Amino acid sequence: MKLYAKTIPQTLPDWATVVTKSADLFEIEINDEHPNFQSLLEELATEIEPGTFGVKAEDLCSRLGIEMSNPHLHQLIEQAQTLISEIAIHPDYKQLLNEGYQPDLNIADAQTALTYLQWELDRNRETSV
Secondary structure: OEEEEEEOOOOOOOOEEEEEEOOOOEEEEEOOOOHHHHHHHHHHOEEEEOOEEEOOHHHHHHHHOOEEOOOOHHHHHHHHHHHHHHHHHOHHHHHHHHOOOOOOOOHHHHHHHHHHHHHHHHHHHHHHO
């Protein structure tokens, strides 16, 4: 499991490791099978809706002293477009296509959806200025 944070404490638990660090973002890898992490999850678990228990990311980050990254939607769209482009040229994806993989929606559909979302964001920004 990975978390992306703006700030982190000087020391992290032994089940959390900083994978990458940039000027404004830390990528943290969580060993979600570690017993201490599992204990923390059990301690923080709450009933999210009737019969469904889970841990809120906000509670987990608060306990760890992590401030979550909340990037702008424009940044997320750009990152998603990049990832989709990488998927489209990935050898495993190409192999699936060669073996007959034919999804109802494809990579181009995902790229188009993100493009439409970007256009809508741009249009809304122009009308609000």
